[in-house]
Amino acid sequence: xxxxxxxxxxxxxxxxxxxxxxxxxxxxxxxxxxxxxxxxxxxxxxxxxxxxxxxxxxxxxxxxxxxxxxxxxxxxxxxxxxxxxxxxxxxxxxxxxxxxxxxxxxxxxxxxxxxxxxxxxxxxxxxxxxxxxxxxxxxxxxxxxxxxxxxxxxxxxxxxxxxxxxxxxxxxxxxxxxxxxxxxxxxxxxxxxxxxxxxxxxxxxxxxxxxxxxxxxxxxxxxxxxxxxxxxxxxxxxxxxxxxxxxxxxxxxxxxxxxxxxxxxxxxxxxxxxxxxxxxxxxxxxxxxxxxxxxxxxxxxxxxxxxxxxxxx
Amino acid sequence: xxxxxxxxxxxxxxxxxxxxxxxxxxxxxxxxxxxxxxxxxxxxxxxxxxxxxxxxxxxxxxxxxxxxxxxxxxxxxxxxxxxxxxxxxxxxxxxxxxxxxxxxxxxxxxxxxxxxxxxxxxxxxxxxxxxxxxxxxxxxxxxxxxxxxxxxxxxxxxxxxxxxxxxxxxxxxxxxxxxxxxxxxxxxxxxxxxxxxxxxxxxxxxxxxxxxxxxxxxxxxxxxxxxxxxxxxxxxxxxxxxxxxxxxxxxxxxxxxxxxxxxxxxxxxxxxxxxxxxxxxxxxxxxxxxxxxxxxxxxxxxxxxxxxxxxxx
Numbered sequence: 001x002x003x004x005x006x007x008x009x010x011x012x013x014x015x016x017x018x019x020x021x022x023x024x025x026x027x028x029x030x031x032x033x034x035x036x037x038x039x040x041x042x043x044x045x046x047x048x049x050x051x052x053x054x055x056x057x058x059x060x061x062x063x064x065x066x067x068x069x070x071x072x073x074x075x076x077x078x079x080x081x082x083x084x085x086x087x088x089x090x091x092x093x094x095x096x097x098x099x100x101x102x103x104x105x106x107x108x109x110x111x112x113x114x115x116x117x118x119x120x121x122x123x124x125x126x127x128x129x130x131x132x133x134x135x136x137x138x139x140x141x142x143x144x145x146x147x148x149x150x151x152x153x154x155x156x157x158x159x160x161x162x163x164x165x166x167x168x169x170x171x172x173x174x175x176x177x178x179x180x181x182x183x184x185x186x187x188x189x190x191x192x193x194x195x196x197x198x199x200x201x202x203x204x205x206x207x208x209x210x211x212x213x214x215x216x217x218x219x220x221x222x223x224x225x226x227x228x229x230x231x232x233x234x235x236x237x238x239x240x241x242x243x244x245x246x247x248x249x250x251x252x253x254x255x256x257x258x259x260x261x262x263x264x265x266x267x268x269x270x271x272x273x274x275x276x277x278x279x280x281x282x283x284x285x286x287x288x289x290x291x292x293x294x295x296x297x298x299x300x301x302x303x304x305x306x307x308x309x310x311x312x313x
Numbered sequence: 314x315x316x317x318x319x320x321x322x323x324x325x326x327x328x329x330x331x332x333x334x335x336x337x338x339x340x341x342x343x344x345x346x347x348x349x350x351x352x353x354x355x356x357x358x359x360x361x362x363x364x365x366x367x368x369x370x371x372x373x374x375x376x377x378x379x380x381x382x383x384x385x386x387x388x389x390x391x392x393x394x395x396x397x398x399x400x401x402x403x404x405x406x407x408x409x410x411x412x413x414x415x416x417x418x419x420x421x422x423x424x425x426x427x428x429x430x431x432x433x434x435x436x437x438x439x440x441x442x443x444x445x446x447x448x449x450x451x452x453x454x455x456x457x458x459x460x461x462x463x464x465x466x467x468x469x470x471x472x473x474x475x476x477x478x479x480x481x482x483x484x485x486x487x488x489x490x491x492x493x494x495x496x497x498x499x500x501x502x503x504x505x506x507x508x509x510x511x512x513x514x515x516x517x518x519x520x521x522x523x524x525x526x527x528x529x530x531x532x533x534x535x536x537x538x539x540x541x542x543x544x545x546x547x548x549x550x551x552x553x554x555x556x557x558x559x560x561x562x563x564x565x566x567x568x569x570x571x572x573x574x575x576x577x578x579x580x581x582x583x584x585x586x587x588x589x590x591x592x593x594x595x596x597x598x599x600x601x602x603x604x605x606x607x608x609x610x611x612x613x614x615x616x617x618x619x620x621x622x623x624x625x626x
Contacts, residue, residue, distance in 0.1 A: 301578075309583075
């Protein structure tokens, strides 16, 4: 890996950034890259945008990006796609709606597949956010198109979660059940020109008030296709950002996130170590053979494997 | 833990089974229980039933259970609920539909929350299946009400996956994208008395043929509320069971599943070990202090923690 790539990325060069991201797949290179860019991070506002399919997330994000650009803010846009664990296919159709921003050097767009990771947040999403932050992007938007756990995981990696819904979607109660509303810092009711918008807005406001602590999650009304409500959304976003800074939650959350990240890395490294030793150590291969032959149950086999790994370096 | 509980559970005593399941939360007790019941497992047919909300899964399952009972087969029914990671609330409403079976000693029903585990399959679901299998249940049905990854995880713990859908649900394409159809061994089109049933059936058949290998996933048509098609569903289920046995896939899959289970246990034990040592070892606490103070990045901290854990027992 060329040292210049990191420097060029820190200067915001999109081509170098794109190449650097491909290096993140490798755990050793990833560690090296993050160590080098870490000192330059901490300036960007990281925004997560999620919601069920069909609520117009992509159009809304595209409009928000235009608004941010009109304010001369630079943007990093990550689309986290839950990928089929079997065929490996990704949801890329909506990406076309971002085309208008693809030639703007002030916007960096990347789709990340979540292939190898349960839960839907790609293991490198966190690191790509750090790279974009270090490269000087003012706002980083993470669009999660996954469901359930993927959306909850979003909370672990962003500062502000925006939950987008639409009138009469029918699954508002389902969303509540899935615990999704609890992670939202801002609610957006998009497609607000549709029927039943008022009713859905009231439902959202009731739900939002249930999760209100010191921060009262606002319900922002938008019609993204007509570019309505976008400035209001950005106002809510900056409002939440200021709240995080003033309350001290910003530093506290980043510190907590670093701890969670560290523990995830500990287990990722241990996983690699276990795999390496299973390949190298005859003693461990014998355990697996006994398991396969039905001479050992999974608990006894696992116990023996851990014993060898911890006591016999 | 009273030794009699295990014996009574093996004899199919529902009360003892219920108590034994509560002991599974503890990793040590779980290991002991599974070791004792393991020799009695391997006879039950484990069926996973999943699908989006609103397709009538609970009613369908209740009817299927009645059908199985009319054939004098005993049933274990597990409802795996994706639980909100924050409030801990579970989806219990649908459980009421199972009430008619709750007094039948030939049916054991249990709701399991997936609280502590990303991905939606509760860490003990696998073990509860083993207990029910060892207790002599002929068929074990695992209902997964989760979305996305939870449903995909189902494939890891059951023999046969039944994917339930309904006409004109609108999200059939969404299901395809999420990789859900790829895991189905049997498709059920429930609520087949609704409009557009024929069209949805054709769509399902086209999709099913895409994933057909040696096994051609059948599309079974049911109207659970009217008790129609249930015998046909059970015929498809036994057909798949016979296919697994004859093709040798049954043994191969159970062996693969035991290996996956073993590796998951290895990491679960290592996780407990890491937590224990973080509490005990001053050296590790100092690493965390430096991380919190911003003097170490997550990668360096994780590297140091692993180093201490592996080299310094």
